[in-house]
Amino acid sequence: MRRRTFLGMSSGLGIVATGLLPAPASAGWRRPDLVVAADGTGDHTAIQAAIDAAPAGATEPFVIGVRPGTYLGQVIVPSAKTLIELRGLGRRPEDVVIADDRANGTPKPGGGTWGTSGSASVTVDGAGFRASNLTFANLFDEAAHPEITGRQAVAMLTRADRLVFERVRFLANQDTLYVNSSAAGVIARVYLRDCYVEGDVDFIFGRATAVFDRCRIHSLNRGSTPNGYVTAPSTDIGNPHGLLFDHCRFTSDAPAGTVFLGRPWHPNNDPNAIGQTIIRRSWIGTHIPDLAWSAFGTWPWEEARFAEYRNHGPGALVSANRPQLTGEQAASSTIEAFLRGPDGWKPERC
Template sequence: MELFPRSMTFLLILFISYFFCLSKATDCGGKDVSNTITVGQDGKVTFRTIQAAIDSVKSNNDRWVKIHIKAGTYIEKVQIPIEKPCIILEGEGSQRTIISFSNDDKTKNSAIFISSPPNIVLSDITFKNSYNVDNISAQIFPAVAATIYGDKSFILRCSFLGYQDTLFDAYGRHYYKDCYIQGEVDFIFGGGQAYFENCLLNATGRNKDLPGFVTAQGRKFSNSSSGFVFEGGSLVGNGKVNLGRAWKAYSRVIFHKTNFSSVVSPEGWNSFGRTGQEISKITYAEVDCKGPGADTSKRVPWIKKLSPSQLEEFSLASFINKDSWLDNLPTIS
């Protein structure tokens, strides 16, 4: 496994600032869906490709538009541009509706799915970057399955398949529920403020002597709201994997009531070379976790112990839903 640098440009910072302003101005007109577009590979459908359906949505959209994607494997790269919020991408089950493409490049360019605007819902779809998944003999490079930039994104029953850098949770508040995420090297990473509820994490190690990393969380500042919280769910796999390493100085990851298989390494966490800064800056915690990998007796000595009040700060309501945006989403069956 090889490490690759990840740099953020000034243009990206401007881009992020813009969509945060956009997220404050857009409420999508309530819970009602104003229009439904159907995508499929045969039969009576509106479009044959997912990207064509997204392109048909008007710029500065301010009402929920559902794009229903019929079962099938769609070999395409898909992007929701920043000027098109209030979109629901709905599949027919993550085992049946699959977006797949093979692409290796720098992290920010390799994603086969990119969602940039606020107020996006994804449900029942698999996002697969097949580069490191199907080509197991090839050299490993970053190959992102999905990048989520936009604030107030809800992802339900989706699967993300990759090996290195599978899911780039970049910026904003994101809620992942009942999802499947597969990889080995930093396979959930970024500077987002994300809550993962009842998700299945599968560490697919190829080198049993070299543990991978589930997370590489990128919280940069002490006052940043960024962080990853895992509530319930399970971590399985083969070989060994660390729970996380500190991509940025104030990296923050909490596991609460998660079931850990024996795939978790005894030390559990890695400071990524930030020796001497672990206690003062990094927040890594495991609370009430279970399973053969939940033994913390040999963990790094600087993992945090959270009081009940501190743990409450990382609840769904407190961590990402203080303004009740999740309560204003359309009903997803």
């Protein structure tokens, strides 16, 4: 049986297990513009209400502080709500949990089902969004709903540019973190630092340019073979930068050699979705086999842009099944190269 995630329990999700640290004092810290508190002691009791109250078209950050508690219900940050920051006001990321519990196949009121994108607990379409020191989760219980076969259940869906997540946990099973863009061919950049992502099937996926800096990537044990796939990138062929993992830790409770690092996702069989996953200078556990990449249906992994560079740990093998970057390729596959863009964005220096 796969190990389920229970909020508040020490199943690899706490501050010690994830490597997440309390937020340090910062010279750039500013007082929240609004406070959300489940007990009614703030300006709002719901996350969506605070998002709705934020100004549209902001040109400077609008900070929403969230006091400890669990906040249930779908949250949407529309494209008009720019530069919103959600800041957990607890001591640890697990003190503030923002969650919903629908899946792809969950029936919608009025007919039909939610689909993968519609299942997202949180959807971010507003550029410049930032989140820190909190948890995003999808609590859909697969075991309790055997009648639902569409089990993709997204905790966070991003479709905007210049997004930052710091000391954030993302918890679900299948399709936990959907890093996407507003349309095919549109580049959207996401920077994640000191975060924790947990799931099983394709749990980090999409066409965005997403950089994972010193994050922990944890594969759940599904109790089957294969036990899952960490990434499923759908990077557009015109985008040289897809998913990058730098100085991360790939961990799991699954048996040795039962989890793939990724497989290439071609939405609607799009031939231009030539997915990219690069893992460099990271620790990889025994759950990853020598043949670390997998085909996705009829799409072979060899035609995708999968590569590693100077990884270590018992699952960091070097063989014909594990393409490695050359030194020259590695020099152009850095955090800076992925994020800069024409506007010179430098979130990793903040």
